[in-house]
Each structure stands twice: as C-alpha cells, then as structure tokens.
Amino acid sequence: MTAEQVVFVLAAVVTLGSALGMVTTRSVFVGALWMIAVFGGVAALFILLGAGFLGIVQILVYIGAIAVLILFAIMLTPRVMGDPNAPRYNRQWPLVAVMASALASLLVALVLRTDWPLAQEGAPTITGFAVELGKGFMTTYILPFEVASVLLLVALIGAIVIAREE
Amino acid sequence: MKPYAVIGAFLVIGLLLPLMTVMAATLLSPRKPNPIKQDIYECGLKTVGETWVQFKVQYYIYALIFVVFDIEVVFLYPWAVAYNQLGLFALVEMLIFAGILLAGLLYAWRKGALSWV
Numbered sequence: 426m427t428a429e430q431v432v433f434v435l436a437a438v439v440t441l442g443s444a445l446g447m448v449t450t451r452s453v454f455v456g457a458l459w460m461i462a463v464f465g466g467v468a469a470l471f472i473l474l475g476a477g478f479l480g481i482v483q484i485l486v487y488i489g490a491i492a493v494l495i496l497f498a499i500m501l502t503p504r505v506m507g508d509p510n511a512p513r514y515n516r517q518w519p520l521v522a523v524m525a526s527a528l529a530s531l532l533v534a535l536v537l538r539t540d541w542p543l544a545q546e547g548a549p550t551i552t553g554f555a556v557e558l559g560k561g562f563m564t565t566y567i568l569p570f571e572v573a574s575v576l577l578l579v580a581l582i583g584a585i586v587i588a589r590e591e
Numbered sequence: 592m593k594p595y596a597v598i599g600a601f602l603v604i605g606l607l608l609p610l611m612t613v614m615a616a617t618l619l620s621p622r623k624p625n626p627i628k629q630d631i632y633e634c635g636l637k638t639v640g641e642t643w644v645q646f647k648v649q650y651y652i653y654a655l656i657f658v659v660f661d662i663e664v665v666f667l668y669p670w671a672v673a674y675n676q677l678g679l680f681a682l683v684e685m686l687i688f689a690g691i692l693l694a695g696l697l698y699a700w701r702k703g704a705l706s707w708v
Contacts, residue, residue, distance in 0.1 A: 454643075455695065472595060477593040482665055490661040497654040503645040559673025562666070563681040571684070573666060577659050581695035584655040585704045 433473055440466030453499050461492045478554050652704050654678075663692055 426434075443462035450456045464487040471480035562570040631637060670677075670685050699705055 428596075477595075481668065485665055485668075485703075488663060490658040494654050494658060497651055498645075500646045501648050501651055511698060555669045555672040556676065557673075558677065559669030559671070559681075563673070563677050563684055567684060570666070571688060571691070574663075574688045577662055578691050578695040581656060581659045581692070582698055583654065584659070585699055585702055588652045588655060589649075589702065589704055 429473060432469070435467035436466050436473065440470065453498070457492065457495050457499055461488055461497070464488045464492065478558065656699055656704065659695070660692070663689070 440463055440493060443459045443466060447456045447459035447463060464483060468480045468483040468488070471477070471483055666688065667685070670681065673683070
C-alpha cells in the first residue's frame with residue numbers, strides 16, 4: 426500500500442467508526458461530539474481527493490461553526506439535556522428504517538454505477554487553488570465577493586432581530 | 592501530497608504528546624486513593640443539583656454571530672494566501688468587505704446582543 430492508501434484507510438476508519446458511534450450513543454450531546462470526529466475524517470478525505478481548500482473549509486465551517494451551533498441547540502433544548510437516559514427508539518423507528526434502507530440502496534447503486542475518473546496530473550495544489558480563488562475574488566468576481574459581505578450582514582442582523590426578545 | 596505529510600506528522604505528534612503524558616502518569620505514579628485525596632480541590636466545587644441542565648436560549652445569539660464571522664474567515668483565507676500577488680486595490684476591497692461586516696458587529700453591539708446574560 427502506498428502512503429496515500431494508508432491515510433485513506435485511516436481516514437475512512439475514523440469517519441465510519443465515528444459515524445457508528447454517533448448513531449449508537451444514547452446521549453445526543455455525545456452524538457454531536459462524535460459528529461465532529463466524522464467532520465474531521467471527511468476533511469481528511471477531501472484533502473486526499475486533492476480538494477484541499479474544501480478540506481480547510483470543512484474544518485473551519487463544519488467543525489468550527491456548524492458543530493458549535495448544533496451543540497448549542499442541544500444544550501438549549503430542555504428535553505434533550507434534561508434526560509440523558511432517554512429511550513433510544515420511538516414508535517417511528519420502522520418508518521425510519523425503511524427510509525434509511527431505501528436511501529442507502531440508492532447511494533450504493535449510484536456509487537456502483539458511477540465511473541470514477543482519476544485526477545489529472547498537474548491538478549491545482551491546495552495553495553494554488555486558494556491563490557487562484559483569492560485573485561478571482563479581487564478581480565473578476567469582485568461584485569459577488571462584496572455582495573457576499575452584504576449577505577452575511579443581512580444574516581447577522583436577521584439573526585439578531587429574530588433571536589433577540591425585545 | 593508532500594506538504595500534507597508535514598501536517599500529518601504534526602497531527603500524529605499532537606495526538607501522541609498529551610496521550611504519552613497521561614499514560615506516563617498512569618504507569619509511573621503510585622496510587623493510594625482515599626476519599627480526602629480524591630476530593631475536589633482548588634478551583635473545583637461540588638456541583639449543586641443536576642449538571643445536565645438546559646442553558647439559557649439567549650446564548651444562541653452568540654453562536655449565530657460567531658457563525659457569520661466564521662464564514663467571513665473562509666472569504667479572508669484565499670485573500671490572505673494570494674496577498675503577495677495582489678496590489679493595494681485588494682487591500683482596499685478587503686477593508687470594504689470587513690467594513691460592511693463591522694457595521695453588523697456595531698449593530699449587534701448597539702442592540703446589546705453582545706452583552707452577557
């Protein structure tokens with residue numbers, strides 16, 4: 426096995442193992458912590474695929490922000506936080522099992538049918554891609570870039586207006 | 592893939608170092624526990640009531656504000672990487688970008704969303 430294959434197997438084991446830990450744990454809070462490990466494994470997979478910038482965004486946004494949001498949401502919810510020994514199943518589990526199996530078979534069918542092309546030699550490196558993106562932001566895509574800032578501002582103000590009780 | 596080898600090595604060492612410290616303490620230290628020794632000391636206090644409690648909903652606003660500025664970092668990152676190859680124009684542009692978001696921060700501050708509850 427090459428070094429990349431070793432890293433891939435490690436990342437895949439971490440991702441799948443953490444995913445298993447996430448869905449089997451009783452505590453939603455512990456499940457969220459497992460989810461952070463899943464995000465980390467997925468970030469490693471992105472980097473292995475040559476999508477380094479996406480890997481960094483995965484760490485920054487998913488581990489840094491989304492995970493925090495989810496942990497906050499759990500900690501702010503009384504029924505979830507109040508009872509760490511909540512039952513693992515509710516009466517909707519057969520329906521969920523059917524839906525999950527259907528989705529799983531669809532995904533497996535897709536994976537098997539897809540012809541996976543290999544990355545070409547000379548594909549952009551991580552810094553190369555980020556540099557190109559940075560240059561693009563400052564030249565061709567200057568308007569979308571600034572509009573994104575306005576969008577974030579709107580999101581910030583909207584969040585404050587909605588979430589704060591006057 | 593070369594530069595990632597350094598990151599990988601950093602990750603491995605970063606995981607091993609604290610693990611080894613804890614392992615060394617577990618393996619080497621003599622253990623004669625008694626209730627007073629195992630009691631909480633210094634900054635620790637015995638908890639009053641249940642620890643798995645619901646936190647105040649107002650805290651959610653901090654998480655929301657944090658997410659917005661976290662997304663800003665994603666935009667700052669390519670700019671910072673390409674900084675050497677860009678001119679003054681890019682700096683001004685980024686200042687405008689940050690300035691617009693700074694207005695949002697000012698709004699949050701004025702609305703009292705940043706004050707601790």
